[in-house]
Amino acid sequence: MSQPVSNAPLKDAAAPFNKPSADLILRSSDHVDFRVKKDILTEASPVFDGMVSLPVHSPVEPNNPDFRDGLPVVRVTETSRTLDHLLRFCYPILNPELGSEVEICEVLEAVRKYMMEQAEKDVGEQLERRASKNAVFLYALCSRHIGWENELRIAAKASLEMPIENALYSVHPGAMDARSFMHLHEYHKQCGDALADIILTSTVDSHSAERVYASAALESFMVSPIESLIVNMHIRPVVSKEEKARRQRTLCTRSLNPFAAEADYHEVDESFIHVLEHVRKELRRRPFMGMLHELIADPHDASFGGVVACECDTCLAAIPEALKIMEFTIEQQYKVALSQVDPTKNFTLKITIITTFMSKFREIAETTPTQLSMSSAHDGEGDSSGVRGASAPFDKPSADLILRSSDHVDFRVKKDILTEASPVFEGMLSLPQSVQPAASNLGDHRDGLPVVRVTESSQTLDNLLRFCYPVLVPELKTALEICDTLDAARKYMMERAEKDIREQFARHAKEEPLALYALSTRHIGWEDELKIAAKESLRFSIDSWGSIPEVRAMNSVDSYMCLQTYHQKCGELLGSEVISKGLIGPASGMAFAEQTYVSTCMHDVVLHPLESFVLQARHQEDDSLAAQLPTPREKQLNMRKRTLFIFGKTGDDFDYADRQVDEWVIHLLEFVRDELQKRPHMDTFRDLVTSPKDPSYGGICNCNCFMCRGSIPGAVDLLGRFMNADALDRVEL
Helix, strand or coil, X not given: CCCCCCCCCCEECCCCCCCCCCCEEEECCCCEEEEECHHHHHHHCHHHHHHHCCCCCCCCCCCCCCEECCEEEEECCCCHHHHHHHHHHXXXXXXXXXCCHHHHHHXXXXXXXXXXXXXXXXXXXXXXXXXXXXXXXXXXXXXXXXXXXXXHHHHHHHHHHCCHHHHHHHCCCCCCCHHHHHHHHHHHHHHHHHHHHHHCEEEECCCCCCEEEEEEEEEHHHHHHHHHHHHCCCCCCCCCHHHHHHCEEEEEEECCCCCCCCCEEEEEEHHXXXXXXXXXXXXXHCCCHHHHHHHHHCCCCCCCCCCCCXXXXXXXXXXXXXXXXXXXXXXXXXXXXXXXCCCCCCHHHHHHHHXXXXXXXXXXXXXXXXXXXXXXHCCCCECCCCCEECCCCCXXXXXXXXXXXXXXXEEEECHHHHHHHCHHHHHHHCCCCCCCXXXXXXXXXXXXXXXXXXXXXXXXXXXXXXXXXXXXXXXXXXXXXXXXXXXHHHHCCCHHHHHHHHHHHHHHCCCCHHHHHHHHCCCCCXXXXXXXXXXXXXXXXXXXXXXXXXXXXXXXXXXXXXXXXXXXXXXXXXXXXXXXXXXXXXXXXXXXXXXXXXXXXXXXXXXXXXXXXXXHHCHHHHHHCHHHCCCCHHXXXXXXXXXXXXXXXXXXXXXXXXXXXXXXXXXXXXXXXXXXXXXXXXXXXXXXXXXXXXXXXXXXXXXXXXXXXXXXXXXXXXXXXXXXXXXXXXXXX
C-alpha cells in the first residue's frame, strides 16, 4: 500500500548519494532522496537486509509514489542531515566528523535503530571524545533514551571536571529536566564523597575529645617527608614543647605491611591536617584527577587555606611538592572508588514507570467499546451525550445558568452570585445570549438554560464555586487541588476566593512544601507562593527531595537549581552562625598552626552554661579515665582547649572576645552546624532536643545516665533560643 505523499518538493542528496548507478532510493523525512546501493546497506544493517529482501513489483502506474526513475523508494523517519551522516559511516569513505552533541545523539539513535554495529562503534568513539567539551549537555541528551547506560556513564564521568553548581551554564534552556539533574547531582555528590574520604576522614576519640584523622592516600613512608616539607617552611616560628605538643594531631595511614592487622598511627603537626583538609575540599567540589594536577601545577589558592603565609619560592613550592609524593596513590584509589559509583542506577525507576505505563495502556487498548461505555455509565448520573450533573448545591432547578467542566459535568449556578464574585463572569454574562431550542442538550442550551463551557475539571470547578457561594469553605486536601483552584480563582479574578485559597496554600506548605513549590513553578507571577513554599521546604533535607513525585516531574531544571541554591545558602547562613572555622596559625595572630573557630550566635551568657552542660555529660568519662590517660591530667586538659572567637549580641551591644573552650563544646557546635546545613530550619533544634536521630550527638553523649541524657539536649535547646531565625529572611530565592 502506498504511503501518504507530501506535496513538498523533492530534493536530491549530495555526492556520493546521487549516482545514477544506484538501485534504491532512501527518502528522508524532509523529502531529500538518497540514491544508494543495496549491497552496501544489506552488509551494514540486518534491518535494511530484511527490508530490501522483500519482493518489489515494478510500477504499473506512471506516477506511482513508491518509485522514482524506476527505482523503489523507501521512506525513513530520519532527517536528511542524520541520514547523510548515517550512510557515510556505512559507505567505504571517510567517516564524517559530527559537529555537535545533538548530531551525535541523533546519529547514534539511528545506527542502533538499524543495528549497524561498526557505525555504532565509530559514533560512540566520537561521543566519548565530545564528552570532555560539553559533558552536562551530552548527559541531558542521553538521559532521554532508554538503554543508553554506557553513554550516560561516559558523560557523567566527564562532567566531574566542572563544579555541579556551574552545570546549568553549559546546558541549553529546557534541555534537561529536574529528574535528570537530580541524578547527575547525586552522582557528583557520591564521587566527591568517595574522593574526599580517600584524602581524609576523621572521628572523635571518646576518651580524650581529640579528633583522630585517617588517610587512605598516604603510605606510612610518605608521612615524614611530607611533614618536613610543610612544617619546615619559613613561616614556622620556634615554639615551646608545650605548644608543639598542643598542635600535634593523630593521623592513621595504611601500613607498609599489607598483612598487618592494624594500620600505622603517626603524630603530625596540625598544619599537615590543614593541607589535607584543603585538598579534600577542592576535590569534593571537582572530583576528578585533573583537579589534583591543578593543585600541584597552578593552585588558585597558593596559601592552601592559609597554611602558607610566606610568598617566597621555597614556601610556595613546598605543598605542591608534598602533593606530588601522594599523587600516584590517590590516582590508584580514585579509580577504585569511582568504579563503585554508577550514575545510571537511578534510571531504573524511570524504566519501571514506563513499563508499568505500557502494561496499563495495553489493558485499556484491549478493553472493548462495550466495556468502556458500561464503565462510564456507572460514573455518575448522566444522559446519552455523556454529560453528568454536579452534586449539591450545584444541582438545583432554580439555577439560571449551567457551567460545564472539561470532563462534562454540568454545574447549575446562579448568575447573580457569579457576577458579584468575578468581573470576568460579569463581563461574560452581560453579552446577549442567542436563543436555542429548549430540548437541545448538545448545543449552547440545556433544559432551557444557557451553557458556558470552561476549561477547569469538575473537581476544580466544584472547589472554586464553593469559595464563591455562601456555604462552608472547602478544605483543599492536596497540593494539586490547591494550585489548580488558585489558578482558576486568579483566571476569573475572584479576589475573596484567591485570598482564602492563598491562606490554605500557606498552611499546607508546612506539610507539602516541595510539591507546592514544584507545581507553582508552572505558573507565571507566582513569586509569593514560590517564596512561601521554598521557606517551608527548609524543613526537609535535599537528599529527601527525590521521593516527591512533583519534584521529579519538574520540567524546569532552573527552578530546581534555584531551590537547591536557596537551601544551601540558608544552610550556610545558619550553620556559620553556630560555628565556622577561623584563620589558621600566623594569619590569626597566633604563634602556632592552631585552627581557630568563630561563632556569631554566641556570647558569655550562653557559652558558660553551654560548656557546663557539655562537661556535665562527660563527667563519668573524664573522672573514671583520668588515671588511665597516656599523658598527665593537666596536659590532657590543656590539649582539649580550643580558641573560639564569639560575636554575640546582648541587647543593642555586640560582644567580641576570644575564649578557650573545651574541645567537646566545639564538637557539639559542629554537630549542630552540620544538622542545620542539612535542614536549615528552627524545627531542627526541636527535633534535636526531643527526638534526635543520633542520641549520642556525634559521640558527645556516651553516658546513658539520666543526668547526661538531659544535659546535651539542654545545651542544644539553650543554643536554639539564641539563634537569629529572622536571618533567613535576608536570603533571596
